[in-house]
Amino acid sequence: MRLLHRASPWRGLFAGETLPDPATFPPLLAPLRDALVCLGPDPSLKSSKAWQYELCRALQRLDLPGWRISQVLSDHDDWLYRQSIRHSLDSLRSDGWGEPPVAYCVLTMGSLARHESLLSPDQDNGMIVADYPDDAHDTIDGYFQALGERFTDALAQAGIPLCGGQVMARWPMWRKRLSEWREQFRIWTAGRIVKRVQQANILLDFAPVYGEAALADALRDTVVETLPPCTLFLDEMTALLDEVPVALDRFGRLSPDGREAPHDAALNLKRQGILPLQNAARLLAIMYGVRHVDTRSRLQALLAADVLRPALAQNAGEALDHCQTLLLDAQLTSLEAGRRADDWVDLRQLSDTDRLRLRHSLQQVSRLVDVARRAKPALRC
Numbered sequence: 001m002r003l004l005h006r007a008s009p010w011r012g013l014f015a016g017e018t019l020p021d022p023a024t025f026p027p028l029l030a031p032l033r034d035a036l037v038c039l040g041p042d043p044s045l046k047s048s049k050a051w052q053y054e055l056c057r058a059l060q061r062l063d064l065p066g067w068r069i070s071q072v073l074s075d076h077d078d079w080l081y082r083q084s085i086r087h088s089l090d091s092l093r094s095d096g097w098g099e100p101p102v103a104y105c106v107l108t109m110g111s112l113a114r115h116e117s118l119l120s121p122d123q124d125n126g127m128i129v130a131d132y133p134d135d136a137h138d139t140i141d142g143y144f145q146a147l148g149e150r151f152t153d154a155l156a157q158a159g160i161p162l163c164g165g166q167v168m169a170r171w172p173m174w175r176k177r178l179s180e181w182r183e184q185f186r187i188w189t190a191g192r193i194v195k196r197v198q199q200a201n202i203l204l205d206f207a208p209v210y211g212e213a214a215l216a217d218a219l220r221d222t223v224v225e226t227l228p229p230c231t232l233f234l235d236e237m238t239a240l241l242d243e244v245p246v247a248l249d250r251f252g253r254l255s256p257d258g259r260e261a262p263h264d265a266a267l268n269l270k271r272q273g274i275l276p277l278q279n280a281a282r283l284l285a286i287m288y289g290v291r292h293v294d295t296r297s298r299l300q301a302l303l304a305a306d307v308l309r310p311a312l313a314q315n316a317g318e319a320l321d322h323c324q325t326l327l328l329d330a331q332l333t334s335l336e337a338g339r340r341a342d343d344w345v346d347l348r349q350l351s352d353t354d355r356l357r358l359r360h361s362l363q364q365v366s367r368l369v370d371v372a373r374r375a376k377p378a379l380r381c
Contacts, residue, residue, distance in 0.1 A: 008068070008071075010064070010068060010071070010072055011071065011072075011075060013072060013075060013076075014072075014075045014076045014078065014079040015075070017082070017086075019036065019039070019041070019043075019048075019079075020036060022034075022036035022037050029062065031057075031058040031059075031061040031062055032055075032058045032059070032062065034058070035051070035054045035055055035057075035058040038051075038054060039051045039054070044158075045080055045083055045084060045087075045154065045155075045157070045158035045159075046157065046158045046159055048076075048079075048080060048083075048158070049080060049158045049159035049160065050159060052073060052076060052119060053119070053332065053335050055072070055073070055076065056069060056073065056119070056328065056332060057332070059072060065321055065325065066321050066322070066324040066325030066326075066328050067116075067296065067320060067321040067324055067325075069324075069328060070115070070116050070117060070118055070324050070328070071115045071116075073117055073118060073119070074111070074112055074114075074115035074116065074117040075115065077108075077112055077117055077121065077160065078108070078112070078209050080155065080158055080160065081106070081108065081125075081151075081155065081209045081210065082209065082210050084151045084154040084155050084158065085106060085147070085151045085209075085210045087151075087154060088147055088150035088151040088154060089147065091150060092143070092146060092147060092150070097143055097146065100143065100144075100147075101132075101136075101139065101140045101143055102129060102130045102132050102140060103129075103130040103211070103212040103215065104127060104128065104129045104130065104144060104211045104212065104215070105127065105128045105208050105210070105211035105212045105213060105214075105215040105216050106125060106126075106127050106151075106169060106208070106209050106210040106211055107125060107126045107127065107128065107169075107206045107207065107208060107209065107216060108124065108125050108206065108207050108209045109124040109125060109126060109167065109202060109203065109205055109206045109207075110124040110202070110205055111124075111278075112124065112207075113205045113206050113207035113293055114205050114207075114278065114293050114294045114295060115207075115294050116274075116278070116294060116295060116320075116324070118324065118327060118328050118331055118341070119328070119331045119332070119335070119341040120331065120340065120341040120342060120343070121160060122160065122161045122162065122163050122164065123152055123155055123156070123160055123161065123162055123163045123167075123168050124163055124167045124168075124202065125152070125163075125167070125168050125169050125174070125209075126167070126168075126169050126174035126175065126203070126206065127144060127147075127148060127169035127174065127175040127176075128176070128177075128178050128181055128215040128216060128219060129141070129144055129175065129176065129177050129178070129215075130177070130178060130212070130215060131177045131178055131179050132177065141172075141175070144169075144175055145170065145172075145175065147169075148168065148169035148170035148171075148175055149170045151169075152168050152169065152170045167202055178215055178218060178219065181219055181222075182219070182222045185200065185203070185219075185222055185223065185226060186226060188200035188203075188233075189226055189227060189230045189233040190230075190232075190233070191232050191233065192232045192233065192235060192236040193236075194236060194240075197233060197236040197237055197240065198240070200233070201237065201240070201282075204223065204282060204286065205278075205282065205293050206219075206293070207293055220291060223286075224289050224291055227286045227287075228286065228287060228288070228289050231376070234283070234286065234287060237283050237286070238283060238372065238373055238375075240279070241276065241279055241280065241283070241369055241372060241373060244271060244272070244275050244276050244279060245257065245272065245276070246272060246273065246276050246362050246365050246366045246369065247267055247268075247269075247272035247273060247362055248359070248362050248363065248366055252359070252363055252366075253359065254267070254347065254355065254358065254359050254362070256268065256272065256347075257271075257272060259271075261344070262344060263346075265346055265347040265348045266344045266345070266346060266347070267344065267345050267347055268343050268344055268345075269323055269326060269327045269330075269343060269344070269345045270327060270343035271343060272362075273319075273323045273361070273362055273365060274320065274323050274324065274327070276365050276366075276369050277295065277316060277319060277320055277323070277365045277368060277369075278295050278320075279369075279372075280365075280368045280369045280371070280372035281295045281298045281299060281302070281316070281368065281372075282295075282298070283372045283375070284298070284302055284307060284308075284371070284372050284375060285298040285301070285302065287375055288301075288302065288305055288307055290302065290305075295317075295320055296317055296320065299313045299316055299317050300313070307375070308368075308371065312364070312367060312368060312371065315364040315367075316364050316365065316367075316368045318361070318364070319360075319361035319362070319364040319365050322357065322358070322361045323358075323361055323362075323365075326345055326350075326354075326358065327343065327345060330344065330345045330346070
């Protein structure tokens with residue numbers, strides 16, 4: 001695995017409040033410059049989201065690997081989040097709500113927080129609100145409820161659907177004061193109650209996208225301090241690895257599970273390849289107090305801590321890149337055919353060489369999952 005120890009300039013592409021000026025791009029970046037010219041200087045959020053197809057094709061022409069394209073796509077989704085929140089704050093001011101009454105931080109969760117999202121994410125987000133007196137709850141929480149409703153609606157209109165599981169800042173479950181989040185997390189991690197473990201699993205991959213990042217850092221401190229000794233909770237996290245099996249049979253051959261498949265040769269590569277890898281890396285990261293959220297950085301930290309052998313860390317990182325590349329290509333092909341971008345890869349469209357490489361990648365995922373299953377923290381809550 002090629003590990004980068006410095007920030008990539010690609011990560012700054014959508015860091016500003018406005019889109020990059022294509023006039024500043026050198027000829028070497030002509031594909032991206034031309035894509036930005038086509039988008040225009042002041043596009044709607046809906047046009048910006050739909051433009052991600054052109055963005056992907058431009059980045060492919062620039063020979064960026066799939067994992068880097070996934071990062072840039074996620075950065076652009078972050079930009080859409082920030083624009084939606086800014087527009088929502090403006091509308092609250094116009095409607096007489098005034099300024100935010102206390103500090104707050106909007107979080108993304110899941111693949112977007114890991115910056116491993118592709119072309120079809122839904123919304124997974126939350127909000128941390130700075131602590132305030134209980135007698136001010138109706139007024140202060142009312143403001144942030146309105147903000148959560150407005151920015152999630154704006155994102156849905158832009159093309160990032162509302163979360164079917166209701167994991168969004170518009171709901172009290174995912175909008176709390178910092179002290180409430182800390183207490184909620186301690187409740188979730190106190191034992192082996194499956195539902196609580198599943199809810200905590202959603203929160204474990206979070207990243208600040210707007211507001212006071214220090215609130216997210218404080219919650220991260222709670223996660224790192226609370227979880228490594230909680231082996232009852234971690235035992236259940238380990239058991240949940242079996243709920244998302246890798247798409248291999250007992251002989252190491254490709255074997256899709258067939259659930260909701262559009263045809264017999266369809267493989268849900270997100271569910272049976274990418275998610276098991278991400279879940280195993282998350283579990284190991286939690287066990288060993290790793291603060292990183294993205295899978296590649298987690299693998300690097302686990303390698304540095306001698307938790308993973310160099311070959312497995314490298315192979316797992318390459319497997320993630322390969323699976324993301326295959327799935328991104330499948331999503332782009334679906335969009336070109338007038339279909340929605342989903343998580344299915346048609347094995348019939350892969351050459352024999354590509355199928356062998358996919359099999360190898362999934363075998364590396366399976367090995368990482370096996371390592372996570374065997375890992376056991378020393379202390380018990």
